[in-house]
Amino acid sequence: TDIQETLVLVKPDGVSRNLTGEILRRIEAKGYQLVDVKLVEPSRELLAKHYEEHQGKPFYEPLVEFMESGPIVALRIAGERVIEGFRSLAGTTDPTTAAPGTIRGDLGRDWGLKVQQNLVHGSDSPESAERELALWF
Numbered sequence: 762t763d764i765q766e767t768l769v770l771v772k773p774d775g776v777s778r779n780l781t782g783e784i785l786r787r788i789e790a791k792g793y794q795l796v797d798v799k800l801v802e803p804s805r806e807l808l809a810k811h812y813e814e815h816q817g818k819p820f821y822e823p824l825v826e827f828m829e830s831g832p833i834v835a836l837r838i839a840g841e842r843v844i845e846g847f848r849s850l851a852g853t854t855d856p857t858t859a860a861p862g863t864i865r866g867d868l869g870r871d872w873g874l875k876v877q878q879n880l881v882h883g884s885d886s887p888e889s890a891e892r893e894l895a896l897w898f
C-alpha cells in the first residue's frame with residue numbers, strides 16, 4: 762500500500778461561495794479520510810512560503826492577493842495515493858477547461874472568472890505535501 766497525506770486548501774472563493782461542505786463531501790465520497798481541519802487567515806509570509814515556486818511569475822501577486830482576500834479552510838487528508846488522487850478530483854488548473862466531474866470543472870464559474878479563483882489547492886508531490894503540511898498545520 763501507499764498511504765499518503767496531502768494538503769488541500771479550500772481557497773477564499775470556495776469558502777465565500779459556501780462550497781467547503783461540497784468539496785469535503787467529494788473527498789470523503791472518494792474514500793479519503795479527514796485527519797485535521799482548520800479555518801485560516803494566512804499571513805503574507807505563509808503565502809510566500811506556500812507559493813515560493815511561483816515567485817516572480819506574472820500571476821504571483823494577483824494570486825497572493827486573492828489568497829489574502831478571505832478565510833481559507835486547510836484540510837489534512839489521508840488515503841491510498843491521495844496526492845495524485847486529489848489532484849485528479851480537483852481537475853486541471855483553469856476551471857474553464859477542467860473536465861466535468863472534477864471540483865474545478867463542475868463548480869468553477871465562467872462569469873468573470875480569474876484563473877486563481879479555482880476553488881482548491883492540492884499538493885503536487887510527496888515532497889510538496891510534507892513541506893506544505895508543515896507550513897499550514
Ligand code: DAT
Binds near residue numbers: 820854
Ligand atoms: P495548481 O493549483 O493546479 O497546482 P499551479 O501550482 O501551476 O496550479 O499554480 C498555482 C495557482 O496559481 C493556480 O491554482 C492558479 C494560479 N495560476 C496558475 N497559472 C496561472 C495563470 N497562467 N494565470 C493566472 N493564474 C494562474
Ligand code: MG
Binds near residue numbers: 883885
Ligand atoms: Mg500547484
